[in-house]
Amino acid sequence: MNLKISPNRLFDVLTKKKTVLAILTVLFVFPLITPSRYSMNLLAGVFIWALLAMSYDLLLGYTGLVSFGHAALFGIGAYVSVLLILPPYNIPFLPAILAAMLFGALLCLAMGVFSLRVKGIYYALVTLAFAEMIYAFFIKWVHPILLKKETLRVPVPDFVKSTSFFYFSVAISAAILIILYIAAFRDLIKKGVLARTKILYAVLMIVFLALLIYTAPQKLHFISEGSVKDKLPTNMYFFALMPLTICYLIANRIVNSPLGRIFVAIRENEERAKMLGYNVFKYKLISSSIAGIFAGLAGALYAPFLLSINPDTVLSALVTINVLLFSILGGLGTLIGPMIGAAIITIFARELSSYFVIELFGRELSLWMLALGVFYALVILFLPYGIVNTLRWKGASIRKAFKGLVKSIKISALRKQPATEGTL
Amino acid sequence: MVVITPEMIVVSIIDGLAFAMLLFLIASGFSIIFGLLGILNFAHGAFFMMGAYVATTLFAYSGHNFIAALAGATLIGILLGVPIEYFTLRRLQGNPIAQIMITLGYLLIFTQIVSIIWGTIPQGGAVMSLPPSLAGSVTVLDRPVPTYRFFLIFFGLIIAASTYLFLTRTKLGTIVRAGTEDAEMVEALGINVKRVFILTFGFGAALAALGGAAAVPWIAATPEIGTSWLFISLVVTVVGGLGSFKGSFYGSLLIGVLHQFAVYFIPQLTFVIDFATMTAVLLIKPEGLFGERK
Numbered sequence: 001m002n003l004k005i006s007p008n009r010l011f012d013v014l015t016k017k018k019t020v021l022a023i024l025t026v027l028f029v030f031p032l033i034t035p036s037r038y039s040m041n042l043l044a045g046v047f048i049w050a051l052l053a054m055s056y057d058l059l060l061g062y063t064g065l066v067s068f069g070h071a072a073l074f075g076i077g078a079y080v081s082v083l084l085i086l087p088p089y090n091i092p093f094l095p096a097i098l099a100a101m102l103f104g105a106l107l108c109l110a111m112g113v114f115s116l117r118v119k120g121i122y123y124a125l126v127t128l129a130f131a132e133m134i135y136a137f138f139i140k141w142v143h144p145i146l147l148k149k150e151t152l153r154v155p156v157p158d159f160v161k162s163t164s165f166f167y168f169s170v171a172i173s174a175a176i177l178i179i180l181y182i183a184a185f186r187d188l189i190k191k192g193v194l195a196r197t198k199i200l201y202a203v204l205m206i207v208f209l210a211l212l213i214y215t216a217p218q219k220l221h222f223i224s225e226g227s228v229k230d231k232l233p234t235n236m237y238f239f240a241l242m243p244l245t246i247c248y249l250i251a252n253r254i255v256n257s258p259l260g261r262i263f264v265a266i267r268e269n270e271e272r273a274k275m276l277g278y279n280v281f282k283y284k285l286i287s288s289s290i291a292g293i294f295a296g297l298a299g300a301l302y303a304p305f306l307l308s309i310n311p312d313t314v315l316s317a318l319v320t321i322n323v324l325l326f327s328i329l330g331g332l333g334t335l336i337g338p339m340i341g342a343a344i345i346t347i348f349a350r351e352l353s354s355y356f357v358i359e360l361f362g363r364e365l366s367l368w369m370l371a372l373g374v375f376y377a378l379v380i381l382f383l384p385y386g387i388v389n390t391l392r393w394k395g396a397s398i399r400k401a402f403k404g405l406v407k408s409i410k411i412s413a414l415r416k417q418p419a420t421e422g423t424l
Numbered sequence: 425m426v427v428i429t430p431e432m433i434v435v436s437i438i439d440g441l442a443f444a445m446l447l448f449l450i451a452s453g454f455s456i457i458f459g460l461l462g463i464l465n466f467a468h469g470a471f472f473m474m475g476a477y478v479a480t481t482l483f484a485y486s487g488h489n490f491i492a493a494l495a496g497a498t499l500i501g502i503l504l505g506v507p508i509e510y511f512t513l514r515r516l517q518g519n520p521i522a523q524i525m526i527t528l529g530y531l532l533i534f535t536q537i538v539s540i541i542w543g544t545i546p547q548g549g550a551v552m553s554l555p556p557s558l559a560g561s562v563t564v565l566d567r568p569v570p571t572y573r574f575f576l577i578f579f580g581l582i583i584a585a586s587t588y589l590f591l592t593r594t595k596l597g598t599i600v601r602a603g604t605e606d607a608e609m610v611e612a613l614g615i616n617v618k619r620v621f622i623l624t625f626g627f628g629a630a631l632a633a634l635g636g637a638a639a640v641p642w643i644a645a646t647p648e649i650g651t652s653w654l655f656i657s658l659v660v661t662v663v664g665g666l667g668s669f670k671g672s673f674y675g676s677l678l679i680g681v682l683h684q685f686a687v688y689f690i691p692q693l694t695f696v697i698d699f700a701t702m703t704a705v706l707l708i709k710p711e712g713l714f715g716e717r718k
Contacts (some may be wrong), residue, residue: 066521066524114703114707115708118705118706118707118710121464121666122662122666122706122710123704124464125658125662125702126702126706128655128658128702129659129699129700129702129703130699131705132655132695132699133695133696133699133700136693136695136696139695140692140693141692222692317651321528321532324525326526328522328525332521365540367536367540369532369536370533370536370537370540372532373529373530373532373533373536374533376529376532377512377529377530377533380522380525380526380529381512381515381516381526382514384516384519384522
């Protein structure tokens with residue numbers, strides 16, 4: 001693997017992706033501005049699903065592997081971390097998360113060694129088979145025989161409940177912000193040109209910083225005075241956001257490295273990649289292991305967020321369908337697209353689902369899933385390449401049209417000039 | 425552990441054969457559609473489920489007329505399948521991932537529609553009062569076996585034989601088989617392949633809905649049967665070879681009998697056995713038992 005991570009290269013990535021930088025800044029400052037428990041809780045869920053969707057995009061969007069077994073990785077991550085925390089082992093939470101990531105990668109390797117021998121739709125079906133077998137194993141064996149209960153209650157790790165975690169996360173986000181700011185300003189200074197857009201950008205960042213400094217004491221007071229119940233959603237928010245940020249930066253680095261190029265080469269034309277001398281099987285295994293690590297992490301974060309897990313919530317095919325939906329809606333092969341898809345659907349599901357309850361035949365019915373299904377079908381029908389990809393193409397074509405327009409105006413102006421001169 | 429006796433083996437084989445015929449009804453259409461259109465049609469589970477539900481309702485409202493229930497379900501299959509192909513799948517030609525995803529969307533939509541119209545209470549099942557000629561039971565080795573199982577085996581074999589004759593002895597059937605080999609070549613020969621596509625899709629959907637209607641006196645209709653039967657028919661088709669009609673027949677015999685064996689003797693492992701069989705077949709012969717390597 002030729003994957004060099006040096007601070008300079010990392011800064012380059014940050015400064016090139018202005019939109020991402022802006023989104024990250026807003027996300028880190030957001031809880032310090034509005035202390036609403038509801039939105040914190042909602043967004044924490046969004047981050048976890050976004051992490052899972054991003055890991056799926058590495059597989060489907062970058063390597064072209066249609067896997068229907070992503071729920072297994074997510075569920076195994078959740079179960080491994082929870083079973084390690086609970087009494088017989090009593091392992092602290094952070095090592096348990098690491099174990100979940102390790103298990104995600106190992107499961108991916110084990111599944112990949114079998115399933116990557118077949119291609120295309122067969123690969124999808126073998127992964128589906130693995131996921132369903134693991135689901136059946138948990139529902140028929142682990143729960144009734146090993147655990148003797150239907151759902152597993154998850155204790156919230158002590159450090160997430162504590163006030164010091166809040167200070168810690170504020171410190172971390174401050175550190176991240178400072179790094180981002182240094183990166184941005186370094187870019188400004190290095191270029192030596194204070195272009196107008198860059199000044200705007202700098203002013204925006206300073207405004208954010210000022211807001212942060214202005215509201216932080218108020219918020220800190222609220223947190224330190226409030227009960228555990230008040231603290232928990234905010235802590236959960238940071239608890240989900242920090243891994244997501246780190247994973248996004250790592251994934252972004254990977255897909256822009258030579259390794260990521262090989263993934264794309266395999267997606268575009270597997271035979272050609274093979275002819276060029278790449279061990280396609282090995283690179284597919286690497287890609288799916290990376291996805292497995294991220295998916296395991298997402299599962300491990302989801303368990304304390306949900307407070308209780310059972311095979312239906314973390315291991316069933318519905319998880320895979322959800323992730324597919326996020327990826328398709330957002331746009332494959334963009335990393336940020338599936339995350340946006342996850343955000344849109346998760347937020348809409350929470351905000352709008354109560355409006356879709358109607359009374360029919362004397363029963364209260366929720367039409368939300370039906371509406372979501374119709375929405376999903378419409379998205380595939382009219383935006384088959386997802387929001388982000390469509391926007392990029394539309395954006396490019398609009399820019400092109402605009403440039404063409406400018407050019408034609410210039411040309412016509414030029415043509416007019418000789419004509420007026422000619423009359424002289 | 426369950427004690428294995430010869431009677432139970434015989435009874436489980438009869439059940440397995442009846443189950444295999446139901447599997448064949450859903451899997452054969454699935455397989456032909458994949459072969460011809462290149463679409464892994466997840467909506468097939470939805471057609472099966474809609475067939476089952478419509479059959480229960482028609483059966484209740486037509487004064488326990490079983491033939492009407494079967495015919496109505498088949499009609500529903502056609503009425504759902506043809507517009508889905510014409511208005512949506514055709515638009516997405518050339519983007520196979522989107523085609524698969526949209527059929528998955530239909531499965532979700534129909535599962536929701538069914539649970540809205542009929543609720544989550546199981547419909548049909550053993551409580552359906554079938555006509556007297558089908559309702560009784562036959563004693564096999566001192567164990568009663570419902571007559572309906574024998575009817576299913578008979579019915580399935582008739583459908584299989586007539587579909588086989590249709591595919592091999594008629595011009596349209598020949599076109600379908602040729603299209604499975606190479607649809608572009610068939611189009612180049614001056615045949616309107618799109619019309620063949622829509623006919624095949626409608627036919628496959630009708631078979632699946634008929635399968636659902638035939639299954640409902642035995643297996644009660646719940647909103648989950650769409651997904652679970654889709655998974656089993658996926659297994660069957662992959663074991664037999666995607667796109668192969670013969671493969672789907674033998675595949676459903678194999679999986680049907682194995683599944684019912686598991687139901688009788690190791691009930692915890694039924695789904696595991698199906699998927700384990702599929703994985704084993706795929707790893708040994710990735711194109712399936714009767715599939716051709718392309």
